[in-house]
Amino acid sequence: MYNETDFDNIDIAAEPPTEEPDRQFYFMAKCRVWVREFEKKNSRRPCFFTQTFGCQMNARDSEKLTAILEQAGFLQAKTEEADFVIYNTCTVRENANNKVYGHLGLLNAYKKKNPHMKIALCGCMMQEPTAVSKIKQRYSFVDLIFGTHNIYKFAELLAVSLNSDTMVVDIWEDTDRIVEELPAKRKYRFKSGVNIMFGCNNFCSYCIVPYVRGRERSRKPEDIIKEIRFLASDGVKEVMLLGQNVNSYGKNLTDPLTFAELLEKVEQIDGIERIRFMTSHPKDLSDDLIAVMRRSKKICNHLHLPLQSGSSRILSMMNRRYDKEHYLNLAEKVKKAIPDLAITTDIIVGFPGETEEDFLETMDVVKKVRFDSAFTFLYSKRTGTPAASMDGQIPEQIAKERFDRLLKEVQAIAAEQADLLVGKTLPVLAEEINRQDDSLLTGRLSNNSVVHFAGTKEMIGTIQNVYLKEAKGFYYIGSLQ
Numbered sequence: 001m002y003n004e005t006d007f008d009n010i011d012i013a014a015e016p017p018t019e020e021p022d023r024q025f026y027f028m029a030k031c032r033v034w035v036r037e038f039e040k041k042n043s044r045r046p047c048f049f050t051q052t053f054g055c056q057m058n059a060r061d062s063e064k065l066t067a068i069l070e071q072a073g074f075l076q077a078k079t080e081e082a083d084f085v086i087y088n089t090c091t092v093r094e095n096a097n098n099k100v101y102g103h104l105g106l107l108n109a110y111k112k113k114n115p116h117m118k119i120a121l122c123g124c125m126m127q128e129p130t131a132v133s134k135i136k137q138r139y140s141f142v143d144l145i146f147g148t149h150n151i152y153k154f155a156e157l158l159a160v161s162l163n164s165d166t167m168v169v170d171i172w173e174d175t176d177r178i179v180e181e182l183p184a185k186r187k188y189r190f191k192s193g194v195n196i197m198f199g200c201n202n203f204c205s206y207c208i209v210p211y212v213r214g215r216e217r218s219r220k221p222e223d224i225i226k227e228i229r230f231l232a233s234d235g236v237k238e239v240m241l242l243g244q245n246v247n248s249y250g251k252n253l254t255d256p257l258t259f260a261e262l263l264e265k266v267e268q269i270d271g272i273e274r275i276r277f278m279t280s281h282p283k284d285l286s287d288d289l290i291a292v293m294r295r296s297k298k299i300c301n302h303l304h305l306p307l308q309s310g311s312s313r314i315l316s317m318m319n320r321r322y323d324k325e326h327y328l329n330l331a332e333k334v335k336k337a338i339p340d341l342a343i344t345t346d347i348i349v350g351f352p353g354e355t356e357e358d359f360l361e362t363m364d365v366v367k368k369v370r371f372d373s374a375f376t377f378l379y380s381k382r383t384g385t386p387a388a389s390m391d392g393q394i395p396e397q398i399a400k401e402r403f404d405r406l407l408k409e410v411q412a413i414a415a416e417q418a419d420l421l422v423g424k425t426l427p428v429l430a431e432e433i434n435r436q437d438d439s440l441l442t443g444r445l446s447n448n449s450v451v452h453f454a455g456t457k458e459m460i461g462t463i464q465n466v467y468l469k470e471a472k473g474f475y476y477i478g479s480l481q
């Protein structure tokens with residue numbers, strides 16, 4: 001296993017192993033030699049900076065990149081003025097791409113000042129050929145580009161890039177493999193994301209994710225359990241099981257297992273006190289899952305259930321494979337089964353062909369379900385997706401106007417929902433020192449709401465009973481009980 005590997009005893013003069021993850025351990029040893037030589041020449045260790053865009057999957061991937069860089073001997077820098085800068089990119093909406101291009105300009109200026117500097121790009125945006133060719137042409141100062149399917153090869157790519165003066169590009173179109181046993185450096189010592197599956201098979205018509213993350217692959221339950229046991233032994237109390245559609249977990253395994261069955265196994269792991277998961281697709285949410293959530297003592301009172309649109313006509317054009325009625329029934333069913341459950345959602349405004357009536361259907365669902373919080377997005381055209389070539393693209397001004405109305409409604413309801421818990425004392429996992437006021441801690445309720453309360457840094461990573469004094473829209477002010 002990785003944690004037991006002695007990199008300095010690997011013979012890097014020999015041919016690299018062909019088996020994974022041994023091959024990556026070999027290249028890690030090579031990177032360590034490079035770092036030692038750098039240190040000798042420059043009288044300091046090289047430093048690195050990682051920047052993550054996008055979702056929780058990318059955040060978890062970045063923890064793996066960080067672990068590899070640290071094992072190689074790099075020190076973590078606080079800013080982008082570092083010797084190795086890696087951006088883990090997202091391409092789900094156009095503005096995610098624009099952010100990357102914006103940052104690249106800045107990096108070029110830093111690189112001119114630091115001749116050692118290497119710049120790497122990875123993640124979902126790199127799976128788009130148009131983005132990669134633009135980078136090759138206009139941002140030729142980038143040193144390393146790789147995609148989502150070969151991220152497990154990062155140690156190897158790093159070793160190649162550190163020893164090369166030209167741009168290294170390695171992008172795979174797809175993969176069916178999952179490499180286990182690679183290291184990860186957690187951002188929080190007491191909570192961790194855990195991938196249970198990769199990729200997506202749903203092809204919602206607006207969405208680029210299936211094209212950049214490939215086909216759905218589930219990890220074997222024994223590998224997931226082994227990882228969570230290890231995390232628990234390393235101080236983790238909360239796990240977030242990650243997948244684009246966790247409700248279809250296990251379908252492609254040799255011994256199929258449902259997501260509900262997997263949750264029951266995770267529940268039994270000692271040391272784990274909170275279990276979260278995302279994302280649930282409404283078309284696949286089973287009664288078994290609801291029953292497991294209801295019975296469980298560890299699964300949090302939170303369900304993220306993306307609606308996308310309240311109009312059955314638009315949902316069908318989105319290829320979501322449920323309609324308004326199904327969603328409303330489902331929301332009612334889960335709320336009835338699990339009374340304190342918070343339901344949150346994602347909504348897209350301005351999908352091609354969306355009329356005022358369609359939009360009002362979305363508003364209607366928002367009012368009926370009363371989401372505890374909602375991420376609202378302006379539709380963003382993604383080249384290559386079916387929706388990009390649909391008739392009836394909505395002018396920005398109209399979409400923006402609907403977006404503002406939706407946001408107002410969503411926020412008003414979320415604030416009313418938050419008020420319902422004021423006056424109660426509930427368990428809060430203390431997560432960090434408050435960023436604005438260091439006499440306060442910031443933590444989360446089981447339902448995922450944020451709470452600020454006076455406490456000491458020793459409490460970080462522990463669950464405390466907190467009295468909720470006041471709700472401030474989307475967070476609470478509380479006090480320790």
Ligand code: SAH
Pocket residue numbers: 092093206207208209243244245279280281306308346347348377378379380381382
């Ligand atoms: N797998 C998850 C979502 C992953 S992407 C699911 O099915 O729910 C996260 C969110 O981004 C989506 O729920 C959707 O609301 C939004 N999104 C995806 N593609 C988009 C696009 N082209 N324009 C605007 N929002 C988009």
Ligand code: SF4
Pocket residue numbers: 200201202203204207208209210244245281
């Ligand atoms: Fe995208 Fe739909 Fe897959 Fe979610 S389920 S990642 S929205 S295609």
Ligand code: F3S
Pocket residue numbers: 053054055056057058089090091092124125209212213
């Ligand atoms: Fe973005 Fe890729 Fe996640 S496109 S939302 S980082 S799966």
